[in-house]
Amino acid sequence: MAAPGRNQGLSGNGTIAILGAGSMGQLWAGYLPTGTVTFVPRREVTPETGKSALSYTFQPFEGPEVVVTVPYLLATEARPPLLMVTTKAGDTLDAVESNLHYVSPDTPIVLFQNGMGCQQAVAERWPQRPILAASTTEGANRPTPGCTVHAGKGETWVGPLTGSATTHLRQVVTALGTSGLTVHAAQDIHRRLWDKLIINAGINAFTAILDCPNGDILTDPFYLEHIDELCDEIAKVMKGDTEEALPSITIRERIEMIARKTARNTSSMRSDRQRGRPTEIDFINGYIVRRGHELGVDVPTNQMLTNRIKQLLP
Ligand code: PAF
Numbered sequence: 001m002a003a004p005g006r007n008q009g010l011s012g013n014g015t016i017a018i019l020g021a022g023s024m025g026q027l028w029a030g031y032l033p034t035g036t037v038t039f040v041p042r043r044e045v046t047p048e049t050g051k052s053a054l055s056y057t058f059q060p061f062e063g064p065e066v067v068v069t070v071p072y073l074l075a076t077e078a079r080p081p082l083l084m085v086t087t088k089a090g091d092t093l094d095a096v097e098s099n100l101h102y103v104s105p106d107t108p109i110v111l112f113q114n115g116m117g118c119q120q121a122v123a124e125r126w127p128q129r130p131i132l133a134a135s136t137t138e139g140a141n142r143p144t145p146g147c148t149v150h151a152g153k154g155e156t157w158v159g160p161l162t163g164s165a166t167t168h169l170r171q172v173v174t175a176l177g178t179s180g181l182t183v184h185a186a187q188d189i190h191r192r193l194w195d196k197l198i199i200n201a202g203i204n205a206f207t208a209i210l211d212c213p214n215g216d217i218l219t220d221p222f223y224l225e226h227i228d229e230l231c232d233e234i235a236k237v238m239k240g241d242t243e244e245a246l247p248s249i250t251i252r253e254r255i256e257m258i259a260r261k262t263a264r265n266t267s268s269m270r271s272d273r274q275r276g277r278p279t280e281i282d283f284i285n286g287y288i289v290r291r292g293h294e295l296g297v298d299v300p301t302n303q304m305l306t307n308r309i310k311q312l313l314p
Contacts, residue, residue: 015035018038019083033179083099083110089113107130122161129164130164134156157184158189197288198234213264231248276313
């Protein structure tokens with residue numbers, strides 16, 4: 001375990017900074033060793049403006065509930081050796097931009113967003129910086145304010161998006177591994193992001209439109225009417241985007257395996273709908289629509305799901 005305040009293998013002695021204190025950020029902060037992590041505050045923390053730490057109840061996958069207290073990164077001390085970005089996909093580019101002033105040009109930045117497109121946008125904007133993406137199957141949610149639950153045990157793959165990120169990969173994997181969560185290095189992170197995109201594209205919009213837990217889509221007529229065409233479109237766009245061909249039946253099997261495994265869970269998009277928050281549709285089915293158009297692939301089912309979500313949540 002890393003000594004508090006130090007992060008093995010990363011340059012500098014500061015704490016890992018997490019930008020985005022939602023359920024994914026709180027999951028990682030709950031597992032990383034005490035004293036090695038801080039949250040980036042929404043506004044600068046000063047003695048006058050208030051709280052110096054965020055406290056919440058954390059229910060790990062195994063073992064008793066604990067209270068986690070994570071200090072906020074102080075502007076005066078800021079020089080984190082690693083920045084983990086766990087914001088919603090649509091907020092990522094702006095969030096990174098507004099925080100770069102205290103992040104050294106050689107500090108690795110790891111993007112944890114669902115879907116695709118926002119990670120590439122960050123890498124394209126700052127191609128000289130070490131930008132990495134993470135694809136995780138860890139499941140976390142916040143059933144009530146102030147309480148984060150590690151609902152599903154998974155794995156995390158981390159890989160480089162820019163040239164200079166490659167030399168940081170090993171240290172980043174080691175630093176994230178101090179959480180005790182399973183973390184792997186992935187040279188081809190684009191492919192790993194696609195593996196997750198398939199699942200999100202096949203589950204999230206259906207659960208939000210039907211307002212049901214993940215498992216209930218499997219017997220719903222709306223899902224059954226559209227799933228085969230959706231998987232055909234995903235297979236064609238994925239082949240154009242990654243050179244990797246997966247049969248559409250395999251795509252459907254993967255979607256349904258996860259829907260069964262997480263049958264009682266509320267997907268992140270259904271939860272966004274219930275709370276009236278912007279969804280990540282533009283980075284899930286919306287991304288497939290954009291790539292489909294660029295690649296000359298017809299994507300009417302992805303378009304239909306994207307439109308339906310946008311009608312529900314402007
Ligand atoms: O976005 C989500 O909620 C999750 O990635 C998934 C796999 C759909 C399970 O709830």
